[in-house]
Amino acid sequence: xxxxxxxxxxxxxxxxxxxxxxxxxxxxxxxxxxxxxxxxxxxxxxxxxxxxxxxxxxxxxxxxxxxxxxxxxxxxxxxxxxxxxxxxxxxxxxxxxxxxxxxxxxxxxxxxxxxxxxxxxxxxxxxxxxxxxxxxxxxxxxxxxxxxxxxxxxxxxxxxxxxxxxxxxxxxxxxxxxxxxxxxxxxxxxxxxxxxxxxxxxxxxxxxxxxxxxxxxxxxxxxxxxxxxxxxxxxxxxxxxxxxxxxxxxxxxxxxxxxxxxxxxxxxxxxxxxxxxxxxxxxxxxxxxxxx
DNA sequence: GGTAGACCTGGACGC
DNA sequence: GCGTCCAGGTCTACC
Numbered sequence: 001x002x003x004x005x006x007x008x009x010x011x012x013x014x015x016x017x018x019x020x021x022x023x024x025x026x027x028x029x030x031x032x033x034x035x036x037x038x039x040x041x042x043x044x045x046x047x048x049x050x051x052x053x054x055x056x057x058x059x060x061x062x063x064x065x066x067x068x069x070x071x072x073x074x075x076x077x078x079x080x081x082x083x084x085x086x087x088x089x090x091x092x093x094x095x096x097x098x099x100x101x102x103x104x105x106x107x108x109x110x111x112x113x114x115x116x117x118x119x120x121x122x123x124x125x126x127x128x129x130x131x132x133x134x135x136x137x138x139x140x141x142x143x144x145x146x147x148x149x150x151x152x153x154x155x156x157x158x159x160x161x162x163x164x165x166x167x168x169x170x171x172x173x174x175x176x177x178x179x180x181x182x183x184x185x186x187x188x189x190x191x192x193x194x195x196x197x198x199x200x201x202x203x204x205x206x207x208x209x210x211x212x213x214x215x216x217x218x219x220x221x222x223x224x225x226x227x228x229x230x231x232x233x234x235x236x237x238x239x240x241x242x243x244x245x246x247x248x249x250x251x252x253x254x255x256x257x258x259x260x261x262x263x264x265x266x267x268x269x270x271x272x273x274x275x276x277x278x279x280x281x282x283x284x285x286x287x288x289x290x291x292x
Numbered sequence: 293g294g295t296a297g298a299c300c301t302g303g304a305c306g307c
Numbered sequence: 308g309c310g311t312c313c314a315g316g317t318c319t320a321c322c
Contacts, residue, residue: 130316131315131316131317132300132301132314132315132316132317133300133301133302133314133315133316134301134302134303134314134315136302136303137300137302137303137315140301140302141301177300181300181302182300182301183299183301184298184299184300184301184317185299185300185317224318225316225317226317227316227317227318228316229316229317230316230317247315247316248315248316
């Protein structure tokens, strides 16, 4: 099956794929050429498929060896549209960024879209796995979750999709802690999976929520394991750029950029980008931190 | 509202 | 090979 989707211009698949580290997390798989991206995902009809994404004039080409019915194709179309933010509009941001040397290349590179997972559930779990640990450990924990709880491709039992809420909800905390190496994050992951699987929490509805960003942030922070940094990361994935993902790296970068390497508080990191208004999270994210 | 300490893993380092 | 130290956000108790 082949499917072509149109993207609002300017668009660069490479810029979306490398917008952050998600492309390194299973079940995403980077192309050796860095020109495309593969993923294994579970469709609404429970079919597990492998999709390959590549750029085509005006948009993105989706290919899979599977034979799919019309409903599955619609499902994939909506999923990829969400993951790549094909409808997202950044002209206001580009107009502002053009006057700032540290962001001047954003429009030419078609930057702004942040790679999303197929479901917000997957993105919340992955975000929890990024907290209070090194990137190598995040990749390991995530790979363990996929390997132990994800559904397999029919044609390759080793290749798995991200676990469903139900499959994780059925796990026990001890297994998550010890075998998946989630450590103290295990209760958070388990509690979230159980809330989503039971229907108590409709995470996916937040993708298109009308809530103001501050309210959405409060809602996200009711999830165990989601604090200021993680909620800001999730808001950015939801297309809200009102908050900064202030982590230790951000503090270090702002210290070097504006405080001559001196001590910097999270509030000072926030204020450094305050003038960017509703775009401040994106201005921070795309800022060219290289010294001139 | 602000602060301190616990939570857990794995890499780096010294012995 | 073993022990110790440290980095990395969130949560909770306490002031």
